[in-house]
Amino acid sequence: MSRARSALTPWLLVSPGALLFLALVIVPLVLTVILSFHVYDHGTGIKNEFTFAHYLAVVTDDYYLGIFLRTLRVAALTTLLCALIGVPEAYILARMRDPWRSVFLLVIIGPLLVSVVVRAFGWSMLLGTTGLVNQALQALGLGTVKLLYTETAIVIALVHVMLPFMVIPVWTSLQKLDPSVEAAAWTLGASRFTALRRVVMPQVSMGMLSGSLIVFGLSASAFAIPGLLGGRRLKMAATLVYDEFMHELNWPLGATIAIIVLVANLIIMLAYNRMVEARARRTLG
Template identity: 50%
Template sequence: MSRARFAPAALSAPALLTLGTVLLIPLISVALLSFRGFDYDKGILPIWSLANYAELAGDALFYEVMERTFRLATIVTALCILIGVPEAIIIHRMAPRWRGLMLLVVVGPLLVSVVVRTFGWMVLLGTNGLLNQAMLAIGIPGAPFRLMYTELAIVLGLVHVMVPLVVLAVWASLGRLDPALARAAESLGAGRVAVLRRVVLPNIMPGIMAGALMVFCLSASAFATPQMLGGRRLKVASSMTYTEFLNTLNWPLGAAVATLLLLAILATTLLWTSLVERRALRRLGVG
């Protein structure tokens, strides 16, 4: 009996040990580093204090960067939902011979490096890029426009990267949806819009919310796309961390920025998860 009681822990121990080694130890090390002192002449000091967090608390640039980070992540999440949910529903309703091909087209960008895809957007959005050249050719007043190194460029790049995640999450929910529910609603006189609003969307909402959470967290912590499309002027939290680590060499301050970003993302995840659980309990009539 005792062996059976400890069997789950023994079986999960290798995975927990691996997870702790490759994930938790580096995160804890960064968090501890954020409490170290720093001097530009002596480097990292062997003292412990809250000086780095106090410096960030009084830094207006830090608040601006964090506000921009989460504002852009929210915009990207909303756009990905608006694009990805209809896309997943349309693909799900396609004939089987086209469904697999279209799903491959949607997921295909995930097989290409984020840096390569971002370089593609740089070619499109540059002053002499394809988009500006097209607007010049059709005679749009004011062209060429400054599209690179703007928040619009960052949003476009992140949406292109993140939309497949929403499509896959919603696709999984649609696969679990019983087709008989829609047919039953139609037999009772419901139109297509009513079926979509009152049958399909409530049942795939867990997939939508899971996809939204993934997109938000990854957008808030993205580095390559905001750095390449936003430049040095439009900093986000990840690029601010990069600057402190590799430009000013103030590792403790960079670690403090990274720790606060991680805590903010974790808080958002916990809040979002609690909302999802609360909604699920209401649907089940519990609580």
Template identity: 50%
Template sequence: MCSIGTMIFLIMIITPLAITIMLSFNRYDPDLGAIAGTFTLDNFTGIFADPWYWEIFGRTIWVSFLVTLLCAMIAIPEAMILNRMARGWRSIMLVVILSPLLISVVIRSFGWSLLLADNGLINRCLEFFGIPAVTMLYQQTAVIIALVHVMMPFMLIPLWTTIQKMDPEVENAALSLNASRWSTFYKVLLPQMTPGILSGSLIVFALSASSFVIPGILGGRRFKVVATLIYDQYLRELNWPTGAALALILLLANMLIIVNFNRLLQRRYKRKLED
């Protein structure tokens, strides 16, 4: 069984990654395309030397960070309410929370495009209350709203699982010692939720940074992120080496941010528990 698992891992994970790495160092010719057997660093130096690529990478990381933060802010109270529900209502709420995962992200993206359009339902509701219409479609706002909606279950479920393991008497003990609700939440409950927040944040950030469908549909051609740029390089420009280099840089940047974020939260978690 171990050998079969190793073979599947090598075929499904290592092989595509190795091909991408080798392709990223190939020389690109506009007439011939990627030239196999060549070696060059021009793809990477061209990316790092161009401020336009830096802007797109910065935008991708910023959007992913905002989506992760918003998901955490929404999921924390939602998970606490879910934990205190009766078992029957909790089951119904879990079905409601997880049911969007059964729908294709493409369909959900087109649904949001209808809601966020200039003459969509949201703007019509704003006009009904006398509020001027707001342009949201093909903007960063539309991408963030849709990503938060799609990524919410990936933040909520790990957080709710962590809260289930917490001792409810700890909160009651803090309140009995005249601690305020805010102090109890910030100093007692939140440190215990850190493992769930960390797990959810890692998943949400990684998926948001590599998301292609939502930025492609709701961001349009004007709102570029790294995933849509990789798509353009592969299928529009046919510049596979640059596309592979971009994918590799995104992977390394993602891993670097996730590892440092993991260490930061773990330190804060240990410090809170020691205090």
């Protein structure tokens, strides 16, 4: 009896979280997949008939493919910029001492305490034709530059929002790295750049992988920032799904776009995961 009870204990401990995950993630996802195969009629609405026409229409229409390509481009560029900015920030943060470390960490995670909508409105005021950025450009004699309602504005705001999700995982990886290892590389004649490239970077590759996956996934599915800074004409995948659900009332088509974006994100993230893990395995043995 005691052996059976001990074998059942892990399942009992996991069951509340598993049931919650099933109810909040799996069931809605399955219902969305089923909805994507329903027939939609503009006169009568959703019909209880199944079709593959929505998937065929999305993958063969240049309009939808262009939006998917823009979403991928913005998400990839945001991830790259977050890595270029966030990894040095994490390295500096790991080498700081209290109380400056706490102050710097608060500066990094501080934007997370402000609503994304508020930050998007703030960037819209900064990047507008009469905003501080254009005023500075005019003062330098460069004239007015259209930044608002462009991909540049979306990328800038997304980098501002997503940067903490890159810094924190890399900083956590650096916390596990013994500083004496880097000092030993210096002692053996390695330059600071060589020590960073050969000693530090392989150790933090898993932190970079985690941060990149988080930033890419959140950027590809972002809604508020593309909606406010991209305008009605510069659509991304999330705003397209919103329009199909709320404006066109074509729920099956909106569900189809959402499922395609989800599958594409999973494929890209799994491929990137495999690539980085294989490289880290070769480097670290």
